[in-house]
Amino acid sequence: MATVCIMQHEKPLIHMQQLMLRYPTGKTALSGITLEIQQGQFVYMIGESGAGKSSLLRMFYGGVRPSSGSLVVQNLDMRLANDAKIRDIRQRTGIIFQDHRLLFPRTVFENVALPLRVQGWQTERLIPRVRKVLTYVGLADRLWSYPEALSGGEQQRVAIARAMTANPPLILADEPTGNLDVDTARRVLDYLMDLNRNGTTVIMATHDLHLLESHPGRVVQLHGGILAGDGG
């Protein structure tokens, strides 16, 4: 109980108040979302297609800016942040995409090293770090392979390695198990859970509700762009 009380007084990692997002086309993707996500939580974001899960995740890394309301991510007001601040937030956020967005003309090493390279790491420092991360996801022997030589599950593990390589405090995963079979999806989620146990906040949009049974976490439900439920 004492631990919980201390956590409640901490500043949340993500804080949103009456958040609204309207695209230039006029479509309202999110409306009136008020939510807090604390450091170290594992949050599932569920809802039907078009519920606003991906839009919300995109707002967390500055892919889109809120139309109204407030959104503070890692102490940064996303409505007022300039480009430099957004870049800074992105360097402190690991992103995993459903289609993993691996660079197929580049090796696994080059893919995983990309976030560190962006942050100015020298090649000599990169290699041991990338090796360590790939060893963690069980792909140390595929360092110089190209992604097309890997299976779907392995590709998603490379994407996880890329997201965690810079050791960010926040990982956003947009349906990372969407294209994977049940077993592979569970393994991917094992890695995310393990990262979460080590203190990383993980926010994951998903349709795979069966995963919630084997890998429990806080469940935030969106429906038609509004907050329909919060299991937190």
Added chain:
Amino acid sequence: MIKIPRMRKRSNKNMARRRVEHQSAKRSQVPVPEQAHPRLPGGFNLPPFGIHQVLAVVIVCIALWAVGVLWLGMQTASQWVGSWQQDIHIHVYLDAKKSKADNGKAVTQLQKALQDIAQISSVRRVSAAEAAVWMQGWLHDAALNEQELAKRLPLTFELSLTDKQSPFLFDDIRDVARRFGASVNEDEVNLARAHYWLSEASWLAWFASMVLALAMALIISNTLRMTLLARADEIHLMRLLGAKEWFVRMPFILEGLALGAAAGIAAWLLLWPIIWGSSAWLATMQVNLSLWILLPALLFGGGLVGTLGAVIATARVVSPETAA
């Protein structure tokens, strides 16, 4: 409230998964060879060269070669004109009948009026005999009667000039000659004004060079644009990972610079056969061309044009999730 994930029971599926992981771990113990120079994107790393880049180098090389040939021609013309221009004299002719009027007073006045022009250093009256000998030589010793020829030739003044590029010099000479009913050798005037024509040609050469430079920049820009489109995913991803704009664009700027500089060196090398092939002909014209002057011009010019093309290509690279 933070929910701590609870431990799961080991199912058969989990056991199987652990076996696979164990095998994977064993596999990972096999030493993986080091790659000495991994090819990392962004920053000061050049992207890989492909067929598009080679074609761009060839096309830009041809254009730079044309610019080089143009300026070699200008250099040749300048040296050739310089080799004989010091020897040019302008001749003014006064009809023999007019020269004898007023007991030759017009001749003296004409000579004095010509001497009064500031850019004329000396006015020499060419004797009839000298003119006749020159005429015989010009007609390839036609064995004419020199005395008869001398009678028919006009009175000739030979003008030595101090500054052939003075803007109104030849108009002044014509005015004086016209006042005394004399005429000026216009062919000699045109030769004396070769510098003027050369400077006019030089402007044209600059203009042509600029047009070709723009064309080259657009060719490189187009090539880089194709590379950019081919690597759009990489660019978007780098931006999503928080890369600065210079980090994203620098490889393309460097590529443009390298393409232009490589084309410049290749164009310079291809100018040597022209020098070797025309050396005998150039020697007869007392022209000694230096290609080394063109090396920095083509190298830096090519690099500049390539960089300009890269700047044009990367001026508008929009990623969907970075247009916040």
